[in-house]
Amino acid sequence: MSDRTPWLVVERLRKTFPVARGMFGRRVPLYAVTDVSLAVARGETLGLVGESGSGKTTLARCLVRLETPDAGRIVYDGTDVLALGGAALRAFRRRVQIVFQDPYGSLNPRLRVGAAVREPLEIHRLARGQEAHDRVAALFAEVGLDPAYRDRFPHELSGGQRQRVGIARALAVGPECLVLDEPVSALDVSVQAQVLALLRDLQRHRGLTYVFIAHDLAVVRQMATRVAVMYLGRIVEEGPADAVLATPRHPYTVALLSAVPVPDPATQRRRIVLPGDPPSPLAPPPGCPFHPRCPHPQKDDRCRQELPALDEKAPDQRARCHYA
Numbered sequence: 001m002s003d004r005t006p007w008l009v010v011e012r013l014r015k016t017f018p019v020a021r022g023m024f025g026r027r028v029p030l031y032a033v034t035d036v037s038l039a040v041a042r043g044e045t046l047g048l049v050g051e052s053g054s055g056k057t058t059l060a061r062c063l064v065r066l067e068t069p070d071a072g073r074i075v076y077d078g079t080d081v082l083a084l085g086g087a088a089l090r091a092f093r094r095r096v097q098i099v100f101q102d103p104y105g106s107l108n109p110r111l112r113v114g115a116a117v118r119e120p121l122e123i124h125r126l127a128r129g130q131e132a133h134d135r136v137a138a139l140f141a142e143v144g145l146d147p148a149y150r151d152r153f154p155h156e157l158s159g160g161q162r163q164r165v166g167i168a169r170a171l172a173v174g175p176e177c178l179v180l181d182e183p184v185s186a187l188d189v190s191v192q193a194q195v196l197a198l199l200r201d202l203q204r205h206r207g208l209t210y211v212f213i214a215h216d217l218a219v220v221r222q223m224a225t226r227v228a229v230m231y232l233g234r235i236v237e238e239g240p241a242d243a244v245l246a247t248p249r250h251p252y253t254v255a256l257l258s259a260v261p262v263p264d265p266a267t268q269r270r271r272i273v274l275p276g277d278p279p280s281p282l283a284p285p286p287g288c289p290f291h292p293r294c295p296h297p298q299k300d301d302r303c304r305q306e307l308p309a310l311d312e313k314a315p316d317q318r319a320r321c322h323y324a
């Protein structure tokens with residue numbers, strides 16, 4: 001798809017955390033995000049999927065400048081995001097907002113939810129007084145919440161309602177792009193479907209660009225136009241959603257997809273259960289990081305020694321595997 005004009009571009013992003021090990025508290029790097037490159041077009045939904053601990057939240061937090069990467073570049077609408085400061089950084093924060101997995105954790109428990117949605121309007125000096133009040137009412141309506149709920153506290157709402165508050169709070173500043181970090185992972189399946197439908201409506205009406213994170217390919221399938229699969233801090237496969245989901249190239253994507261139920265059980269793929277857990281990001285395996293768990297029949301010494309490049313395996317579809 002050569003007409004995909006990149007809007008949000010990530011180049012070779014790396015983020016490590018120094019963590020204390022052993023009795024003397026020696027600090028060693030934990031490789032949370034390694035060499036991640038991505039390009040998202042305007043109005044598109046990039047679905048980012050991977051097991052817990054694969055680096056999704058760290059990447060999301062880097063994208064919105066809540067975390068500073070060690071290396072790499074982030075370019076948004078032609079602007080070098082990591083070089084921004086002062087007024088330009090504040091303007092960027094209005095354009096790109098993040099929605100967290102757990103709105104209960106991200107909402108102040110002592111602040112009524114109406115005030116939580118109003119807060120960003122005041123911080124960014126977008127509205128005050130009656131105008132702010134009216135804007136909050138409009139945002140509540142837009143996310144499908146009864147405006148009468150504005151006087152409630154977070155614990156007085158259901159999980160789905162709290163996530164709607166989290167979305168309204170992100171929308172308050174009129175962003176163009178939302179980074180959605182597992183926005184439905186904490187919700188029941190029926191409530192998940194409602195919140196996903198809301199997100200699709202909002203995207204259509206507001207022309208939003210989404211980076212949509214999930215640990216579940218079934219959820220990503222409902223949202224994404226492109227998919228990137230992360231394993232141990234790296235992108236191992238990336239491409240158009242329909243291609244990646246119909247013809248996954250990386251053995252890890254194949255395994256993830258084998259666990260996703262399909263409408264017609266006759267076409268269900270044989271479920272691939274990977275042995276063990278992902279290795280520690282404190283000591284990523286040499287060679288292909290997936291080799292200790294990879295079920296590919298051709299796996300060999302090359303896999304144990306040589307890191308595969310993220311190469312094009314089909315038009316516009318890349319995978320990090322020697323034998324994909």
Ligand SMILES: Nc1ncnc2c1ncn2[C@@H]1O[C@H](COP(=O)(O)OP(=O)(O)O)[C@@H](O)[C@H]1O
Pocket residue numbers: 017018019030031032050051052053054055056057058059281
């Ligand atoms: N502030 C931090 N300090 C140390 N390690 C961290 C920190 N944040 C995340 N990590 C580690 O980085 C790795 C990736 O975590 P995370 O980005 O939260 O993954 P995911 O969102 O995919 O579950 C994990 O091993 C996690 O423990």
Ligand code: SF4
Pocket residue numbers: 250251252288289290291294295296298299300303308320321322323324
């Ligand atoms: S490079 Fe080797 S170990 Fe890695 S995914 Fe491909 S076949 Fe498996």
Ligand SMILES: [Mg+2]
Pocket residue numbers: 056057058181182
């Ligand atoms: Mg996470």
